[in-house]
Amino acid sequence: MTAYDPSRVVADLRELAARTGGAEGSRRLAWTPDWLQARAFFRESLATLPVEIDEDEAGNLWAVLRGEQPATVLVGSHLDSVPKGGWLDGALGVMSGVELIRAIAAEGTPPVTVAVVDWADEEGARFSRSLFGSAACMGTLDIEVLRGLTDREGQRLPEVLADHGVDIDNLDGAQRRMADVKAYIEVHIEQGPILEQQGLGIATVTGTKGIERERLVFRGQAAHAGTMPMAMRRDSFRAAARFALAIAEIGERHDGVTTVGQVQCWPGVVTAVAGETRITMDMRHISADSLKAMFDEAHHAAAAASEAEGCTVEWEHIFRIPPMPFHPELLAAAHRAVAAVEGHDFELPSGALHDASEVAREIPTVMIFSSSIDGLSHTKEEDTPDEHLQMAADAFHRTCREAIQLVAQGRL
Amino acid sequence: MTAYDPSRVVADLRELAARTGGAEGSRRLAWTPDWLQARAFFRESLATLPVEIDEDEAGNLWAVLRGEQPATVLVGSHLDSVPKGGWLDGALGVMSGVELIRAIAAEGTPPVTVAVVDWADEEGARFSRSLFGSAACMGTLDIEVLRGLTDREGQRLPEVLADHGVDIDNLDGAQRRMADVKAYIEVHIEQGPILEQQGLGIATVTGTKGIERERLVFRGQAAHAGTMPMAMRRDSFRAAARFALAIAEIGERHDGVTTVGQVQCWPGVVTAVAGETRITMDMRHISADSLKAMFDEAHHAAAAASEAEGCTVEWEHIFRIPPMPFHPELLAAAHRAVAAVEGHDFELPSGALHDASEVAREIPTVMIFSSSIDGLSHTKEEDTPDEHLQMAADAFHRTCREAIQLVAQGRL
Numbered sequence: 001m002t003a004y005d006p007s008r009v010v011a012d013l014r015e016l017a018a019r020t021g022g023a024e025g026s027r028r029l030a031w032t033p034d035w036l037q038a039r040a041f042f043r044e045s046l047a048t049l050p051v052e053i054d055e056d057e058a059g060n061l062w063a064v065l066r067g068e069q070p071a072t073v074l075v076g077s078h079l080d081s082v083p084k085g086g087w088l089d090g091a092l093g094v095m096s097g098v099e100l101i102r103a104i105a106a107e108g109t110p111p112v113t114v115a116v117v118d119w120a121d122e123e124g125a126r127f128s129r130s131l132f133g134s135a136a137c138m139g140t141l142d143i144e145v146l147r148g149l150t151d152r153e154g155q156r157l158p159e160v161l162a163d164h165g166v167d168i169d170n171l172d173g174a175q176r177r178m179a180d181v182k183a184y185i186e187v188h189i190e191q192g193p194i195l196e197q198q199g200l201g202i203a204t205v206t207g208t209k210g211i212e213r214e215r216l217v218f219r220g221q222a223a224h225a226g227t228m229p230m231a232m233r234r235d236s237f238r239a240a241a242r243f244a245l246a247i248a249e250i251g252e253r254h255d256g257v258t259t260v261g262q263v264q265c266w267p268g269v270v271t272a273v274a275g276e277t278r279i280t281m282d283m284r285h286i287s288a289d290s291l292k293a294m295f296d297e298a299h300h301a302a303a304a305a306s307e308a309e310g311c312t313v314e315w316e317h318i319f320r321i322p323p324m325p326f327h328p329e330l331l332a333a334a335h336r337a338v339a340a341v342e343g344h345d346f347e348l349p350s351g352a353l354h355d356a357s358e359v360a361r362e363i364p365t366v367m368i369f370s371s372s373i374d375g376l377s378h379t380k381e382e383d384t385p386d387e388h389l390q391m392a393a394d395a396f397h398r399t400c401r402e403a404i405q406l407v408a409q410g411r412l
Numbered sequence: 413m414t415a416y417d418p419s420r421v422v423a424d425l426r427e428l429a430a431r432t433g434g435a436e437g438s439r440r441l442a443w444t445p446d447w448l449q450a451r452a453f454f455r456e457s458l459a460t461l462p463v464e465i466d467e468d469e470a471g472n473l474w475a476v477l478r479g480e481q482p483a484t485v486l487v488g489s490h491l492d493s494v495p496k497g498g499w500l501d502g503a504l505g506v507m508s509g510v511e512l513i514r515a516i517a518a519e520g521t522p523p524v525t526v527a528v529v530d531w532a533d534e535e536g537a538r539f540s541r542s543l544f545g546s547a548a549c550m551g552t553l554d555i556e557v558l559r560g561l562t563d564r565e566g567q568r569l570p571e572v573l574a575d576h577g578v579d580i581d582n583l584d585g586a587q588r589r590m591a592d593v594k595a596y597i598e599v600h601i602e603q604g605p606i607l608e609q610q611g612l613g614i615a616t617v618t619g620t621k622g623i624e625r626e627r628l629v630f631r632g633q634a635a636h637a638g639t640m641p642m643a644m645r646r647d648s649f650r651a652a653a654r655f656a657l658a659i660a661e662i663g664e665r666h667d668g669v670t671t672v673g674q675v676q677c678w679p680g681v682v683t684a685v686a687g688e689t690r691i692t693m694d695m696r697h698i699s700a701d702s703l704k705a706m707f708d709e710a711h712h713a714a715a716a717a718s719e720a721e722g723c724t725v726e727w728e729h730i731f732r733i734p735p736m737p738f739h740p741e742l743l744a745a746a747h748r749a750v751a752a753v754e755g756h757d758f759e760l761p762s763g764a765l766h767d768a769s770e771v772a773r774e775i776p777t778v779m780i781f782s783s784s785i786d787g788l789s790h791t792k793e794e795d796t797p798d799e800h801l802q803m804a805a806d807a808f809h810r811t812c813r814e815a816i817q818l819v820a821q822g823r824l
Contacts, residue, residue, distance in 0.1 A: 192639025209638060213682060225671035225694045226621060226763030227604025228787060230664045237672055238660055241653035248650055252642045259637035260649055261684045263675045270625055270692035270730065272673045280682035282637045318682065351638030375640060 002106035004099060004397040006390035012095040013389070016041055016079075017087040025380030026087055030080035030121035030132075031160050038079040038091075042118055045098045049105045057173035058136030059120035059166040065101050067110040070180045071410075073403045074115050074363075075100055075396075077186050078122035078133075078355060085123075086382025088189045088389070092370065094118050096187045096393045100400055111408040113180065114400075119355045120166075127157045134355035136174045138362065143168060182412045183330060183403040184359040187368040187396035189384055191352050193375030201388035202395050204334040204347040205367035208357040209256075209284035210291045210323035216243065216302055220311040222267055222275025234310035236277040237265050242305035243313075247281060250297045256285035257351060258294065280318070286349035288323050323349075324357045327364035329406060330399070334366045337398035341391050352377075364412050368396045414518035416511060416809040418802035424507040425801070428453055428491075429499040437792030438499055442492035442533035442544075443572050450491040450503075454530055457510045461517045469585035470548030471532035471578040477513055479522040482592045485815045486527050486775075487512055487808075489598050490534035490545075490767060497535075498794020500601045500801070504782065506530050508599045508805045512812055523820040525592065526812075531767045532578075539569045546767035548586045550774065555580060594824045595742060595815040596771040599780040599808035601796055603764050605787030613800035614807050616746040616759040617779035620769040621668075621696040622703045622735035628655065628714055632723040634679055634687025646722035648689040649677050654717035655725075659693060662709045668697035669763060670706065692730070698761035700735050735761075736769045739776035741818060742811070746778045749810035753803050764789075776824050780808050 020028050020038045027034040039061055043053055051063045061079075064072075077093020097116030104110050124130030127149040135141045146168050149157040158168050188205075195203055220234030244260040251258030259282045265274035281298065285291040299315075306313040335345050348369070350356075356365050370392035373383045384392075406412045432440050432450045439446040451473055455465055463475045473491075476484075489505020509528030516522050529545075536542030539561040547553045558580050561569040570580050607615055632646030656672040663670030671694045677686035693710065697703040711727075718725040747757050760781070762768075768777050782804035785795045796804075818824045 190639065191636055192641070193644055194639075194641065197644070211638070223787065224603055224764060224789060225673060226623070226669060226696050226765070227602065227606075227789075228669070228763070229604070229606065230660065230669055232605055232609070232787075235660070235671075237675060238656060241656040241672075244650060244653040245657070248642065248647070257638060257640070257642055259647075259683075259685055260653075261637060261677065261682050261686055262680050263649060263677050263686075263689075265673065265675050268674050270673050270694050271671075273671055274673055274675075277675075282682050284638050351640075352636060353638070375635065375644075377636060377639075 002102055004103035006393035009096050009099045009393040010386055010389050012045065012098065013087060013091055016091055016095065021087055025084035026081040028079055028081040029083055029126055030123065031126065031164055035080050039118060042079065042094065042098065046101060049101060051101060051105065055165070056177050058133045058171050059161065059164055060133040060137065060174060061118040062115055062177065063101060064113060064115040065105055065110065067113040069112045071182050071407050072113040072115055072180045073400060073407055074117060074181045074184045075186065075400060076117035076119060076355070077188060078119045080121055080123050082123050082125040082378050084380055086377055086379060088382055088384055089191065089377050090122060092389065092392065093186045093188050096396050099393065100397060110404065112404055114404065122355055126151045131353060131355060131358050134358035136171045137178050138358045139172065139175050140358065141171060143171065178363065181363050182407045184356060184363050184365040185396060185400050185403055186354060186356045187392050188354055189377065190369040190372045191377035192372060194348055195369065195371035196373065196375065198346060200342065200344065200346055201371050201391045202338055202342055203369050204331060204338050205326065205369050206331065206347050206349045207286055207323060207325035208350040208353055209286045210288055211319060211321050212283045212291060212295050213319040214281045215316040215318055216279050216281060217314045217316065218277045218306060218311050220275055220309060223273040225271045225273060228273060233273055235273050236311050237274040239305045239309040239311040239313070240277040240279050242308060243302050244279065246301035246305060247298055250294050250301065251283065254285060254290050254294050256283060256290060256294055258283040284351055286323050291323065321353065321357060324360040326360060326366045329412060330364050330366035330403060333402035334368055334399045337395040340398060341395045366399065368392055368399060414514055416515035418805035421508050421511045421805040422798055422801050424457065424510065425499060425503055428503055428507065433499055437496035438493040440491055440493040441495055441538055442535065443538065443576055447492050451530060454491065454506065454510065458513060461513060463513060463517065467577070468589050470545045470583050471573065471576055472545040472549065472586065473530040474527060474589065475513060476525060476527040477517055477522065479525040481524045483594050483819050484525040484527055484592045485812060485819055486529060486593045486596045487598065487812060488529035488531060488767065489600060490531045492533055492535050494535050494537040494790045496792055498789055498791060500794060500796055501603065501789050502534060504801065504804065505598045505600050508808050511805065512809060522816065524816055526816065534767055538563045543765060543767060543770050546770035548583045549590050550770045551584065551587050552770065553583060555583065590775065593775055594819045596768060596775050596777040597808065597812050597815055598766060598768045599804050600766055601789065602781040602784045603789035604784060606760055607781065607783035608785065608787065610758060612754065612756065612758055613783055613803045614750055614754055615781050616743060616750050617738065617781050618743065618759050618761045619698055619735060619737035620762040620765055621698045622700060623731065623733050624695045624703060624707050625731040626693045627728040627730055628691050628693060629726045629728065630689045630718060630723050632687055632721060635685040637683045637685060640685060645685055647685050648723050649686040651717045651721040651723040651725070652689040652691050654720060655714050656691065658713035658717060659710055662706050662713065663695065666697060666702050666706050668695060668702060668706055670695040696763055698735050703735065733765065733769065736772040738772060738778045741824060742776050742778035742815060745814035746780055746811045749807040752810060753807045778811065780804055780811060
């Protein structure tokens with residue numbers, strides 16, 4: 001019997017990094033040869049076990065260990081990375097799941113089916129559509145939007161996916177994979193600084209924050225920087241600056257996060273008052289009520305900032321996802337696992353989206369986080385102490401064991 | 413005898429616009445065929461008069477009417493425009509000067525020499541070096557900087573100018589043209605909204621404002637918009653926003669103008685806190701003391717904004733020119749001319765640079781402004797009521813007559 005071995009998870013992660021990374025960081029961009037190489041390592045790792053390995057209609061890679069019941073405990077994450085990305089983002093969850101299958105398979109036929117999935121194109125780094133594979137399985141993709149997506153080289157998403165055997169007119173078939181899934185567990189690095197600041201290695205994740213993402217277009221009047229008196233200006237950038245400071249205050253006061261990350265001024269020259277300024281706003285909160293309050297206040301703040309500068313403001317919707325609180329029974333299991341491994345009950349919401357955000361729409365879900373050094377991710381500097389990676393894999397395994405029991409008992 | 417006829421100035425401006433403009437605006441970009449066509453019209457307008465017409469070593473186009481003394485009253489402005497520019501910017505001053513030469517020449521040999529100059533490449537729209545021709549005549553060009561300038565198509569300034577007979581290693585020769593110049597008078601559109609707001613057609617210009625132009629680089633820490641708590645952020649864009657609002661307040665309080673016209677954030681994506689934000693600052697004042705106070709306060713404001721957001725700030729110098737107050741005797745003459753034409757003594761500083769800014773470094777100078785409809789310039793919508801154009805030409809002519817007397821009497 002092969003007991004679950006967290007050190008083997010770390011060894012597998014290092015092997016994966018050796019095959020698909022380097023001095024410039026990870027190269028596992030979805031729908032590229034390096035990504036296929038990572039997936040080959042996944043298949044290889046499970047090759048000698050009694051599992052069914054195949055891809056679904058959306059390109060998600062599954063390894064299924066049939067149990068006494070079709071009811072399934074699903075685990076997973078994603079092997080794809082952003083360009084020059086980190087070695088742990090996504091890979092930790094997949095390789096922890098591979099080790100789970102090894103440990104369970106070694107014990108004979110499990111009471112319920114256990115599966116690990118490598119979700120396709122979680123990052124959306126090439127076509128700007130994140131959570132692709134998990135969204136396909138949950139039926140939340142907009143096919144018409146997908147049809148129009150291209151990468152920087154002008155390659156069209158439908159054609160690139162077709163080269164990987166994925167027909168975007170046939171994605172719905174992937175939803176059948178979820179029919180028997182009763183629980184989903186994902187372990188991931190935090191990608192933020194909170195656990196490190198708390199001096200902790202792991203934590204229970206309470207859910208993923210809801211997001212409101214908008215583009216704001218402030219319009220005033222372009223004017224000569226030398227000849228237009230201050231009192232007569234309608235300066236769109238000043239309106240945007242007022243808004244940016246107001247939105248930061250709103251985020252702080254509600255204990256959420258708000259960000260203005262992209263700014264463009266027109267005409268955008270040193271000698272001209274900006275007639276038009278476009279900014280993006282991203283706001284997140286784990287509470288739907290708080291997120292709504294923040295969003296309403298942002299509208300008031302934008303109107304006030306515009307009025308103060310004699311400008312107008314227009315909102316262009318970019319993206320929205322509601323908060324996804326995780327399942328109480330699985331949260332309790334995760335809390336017990338974290339307490340057993342590190343001896344505390346610290347929990348936090350995830351500020352980043354994960355495939356778990358999609359799955360949690362309909363299926364009981366929970367996540368475990370490991371710490372991230374300096375909170376860094378999506379960069380080659382991304383790292384986590386080995387000890388914390390092993391603690392995370394350990395807590396993940398314990399949580400999975402409880403989930404298997406809960407599903408076997410029909411309690412999920 | 414041909415008396416000075418302001419209506420002929422307007423007729424010439426319309427003819428020039430018909431030849432070198434259209435629905436898209438003026439096309440008199442320096443060092444292009446359309447600009448040469450405008451200059452051909454200048455030569456044509458003076459062809460039958462006893463004037464010497466030629467270009468100096470910097471490509472400035474001169475028409476000189478020799479008087480009883482070599483001591484010279486110089487008038488002028490520029491025929492070049494920005495792409496899709498207005499029909500009056502620069503052209504008003506040149507065509508008013510052409511009419512002056514006609515009127516003076518009709519009276520026989522004047523007591524002093526009178527000359528009109530079409531300064532080359534005032535706008536700097538192609539190679540980003542404005543006031544080219546007038547700066548050459550005043551010896552303030554940096555030849556090494558010129559050597560490295562290219563346009564958007566990658567054409568190098570030295571080669572383009574060589575095609576127009578201008579050798580950048582021989583620009584100094586143009587300075588000889590100024591040896592006998594005792595006074596310089598330029599009439600121009602305001603390019604701002606102040607005269608229109610005052611309900612006036614023309615005004616005396618007291619000088620051109622000094623300019624401090626800098627790039628500020630705020631540096632914080634790029635971070636994930638979802639996972640980095642507000643309290644731990646070092647948001648460079650928030651620092652820039654604080655500075656932009658502070659600098660506006662500084663401009664208002666000192667009765668100057670301050671502008672942040674260009675903003676760039678890195679990484680510049682909706683999901684990331686901006687690790688670095690670059691902005692431009694342009695500040696102007698007619699008083700050197702006030703400009704210095706504003707500049708000092710801007711440094712304090714930038715330091716305070718950076719500190720408030722846990723960022724650093726670095727200043728990169730772009731451009732500086734001191735205020736250029738005009739000459740008291742010529743200002744008095746201009747005031748009398750404006751009073752005679754429109755019956756008031758309204759005066760204002762120029763927020764925009766003009767060739768007069770260069771000439772005023774060493775030579776008694778004054779300017780007259782006409783109003784600008786809606787304060788617009790550098791656009792095809794640029795316009796001024798005909799009545800105001802004629803009043804401006806009239807006041808310009810009266811000022812020139814006084815200048816000729818002052819020079820003839822050895823008082824300038």
